[in-house]
Amino acid sequence: MRELEFLPPDYLRARFHRRVGFIRSWLLLAMGLAMVLWSLQMGTWVNDARAELQALRGTGYAVGAEAQKVERLQAEERAYEERLAVLKRLEGPGSVIGLTAMVADVVPAEVVLDEVVLSGCETPNRPTLRITGRSPSEMLVTRLLGSLEMSPSFEGAALVGSKGGVGGGREFVIAVTALPGADAQQEH
Numbered sequence: 584m585r586e587l588e589f590l591p592p593d594y595l596r597a598r599f600h601r602r603v604g605f606i607r608s609w610l611l612l613a614m615g616l617a618m619v620l621w622s623l624q625m626g627t628w629v630n631d632a633r634a635e636l637q638a639l640r641g642t643g644y645a646v647g648a649e650a651q652k653v654e655r656l657q658a659e660e661r662a663y664e665e666r667l668a669v670l671k672r673l674e675g676p677g678s679v680i681g682l683t684a685m686v687a688d689v690v691p692a693e694v695v696l697d698e699v700v701l702s703g704c705e706t707p708n709r710p711t712l713r714i715t716g717r718s719p720s721e722m723l724v725t726r727l728l729g730s731l732e733m734s735p736s737f738e739g740a741a742l743v744g745s746k747g748g749v750g751g752g753r754e755f756v757i758a759v760t761a762l763p764g765a766d767a768q769q770e771h
Contacts, residue, residue, distance in 0.1 A: 682712055682761050685737070689730035694718045712737075714757045717748050724755045731759050738762055 696716040731740035748754040
């Protein structure tokens with residue numbers, strides 16, 4: 584059944600438009616309020632993201648400083664490893680210290696050594712020693728050459744140079760090749 588309306592049609596149309604306008608106003612207000620709330624929420628999220636980014640940047644600087652420390656420590660470690668390698672070469676088979684000690688074992692008491700130079704490091708198993716020294720007589724130089732030649736640690740002892748020295752003695756230069764494993768032979 585249909586309702587009867589006794590109000591004039593202009594009034595009914597105006598009432599309808601007022602209601603539509605009222606609903607539109609409320610919808611517009613609700614949408615505006617939603618947009619304001621959404622923008623506030625987005626602002627909060629942006630501020631949180633900025634704070635987190637700042638915190639991460641701070642840790643990035645801390646990590647960068649730690650990375651520099653690690654790099655510096657690694658460089659120091661490499662330097663110490665190089666020094667250790669040099670020391671091991673000095674101590675190991677065919678080392679300057681060991682070979683000099685073996686030469687000192689065969690040198691007669693009256694002979695004075697001025698210099699022992701290791702050369703021929705390209706072939707570490709067979710280094711050559713250049714021995715410079717002074718002796719009171721030529722006979723002691725000959726005895727030193729014989730001792731070096733008879734030693735199980737050396738071969739090819741040769742007199743490179745000899746000349747008269749101060750007070751009637753002799754200054755000499757001897758070259759000799761160390762055999763492989765010469766230090767090991769000395770220790771046993």
